[in-house]
Amino acid sequence: MHWLYLAIAVAFEVTVAIAVGKAEGFKNRKWTAITLLSGAAATYFLSRALLKLDVGVGYALWTSVAGVGITAIGALFFGQRLNLNKAIGMVLVIGGVVGLQLSGSA
Structure with a gap:
């Protein structure tokens, strides 16, 4: 289940990157809201994945x-x-x- 949580966290993190680019310095309220909500969801699902994954490995996988x-x-x-x-x-x-x-962390 932790791999599914990590995949969901990655999807939300990709959404954050797209949305923040469209938020126009947080002037566009719709894209600002999407940025903030996606960021919160990404962090939530990453935290769920990190219950089983080593923090360093999970975070590195998420960001990369x-x-x-x-x-x-x-x-x-x-x-x-x-x-x-x-x-x-x-x-x-x-x-x-x-x-x-392959390092066998999970």
Whole structure:
């Protein structure tokens, strides 16, 4: 169940990143509300996942998977450039996540 909680936390964290970009410095109330609510939900589900995962591993997985997801969504839907250096960085992050998972923490 902790992996499901972590996946939900990642989805909400990706939502935070998208929403904060649209919140216009918290001037847009709708996107500000989405940012804050998504952030609270992300934190809640991360805390549930951390009941079983080591804190360092869980937090690293949460931030890194969300970062890769945000970068991919930016390239696919928001016209942001995905160059070779970003792609290599994403591969390295994914490799690190796999290494953490294989460390046997959960």
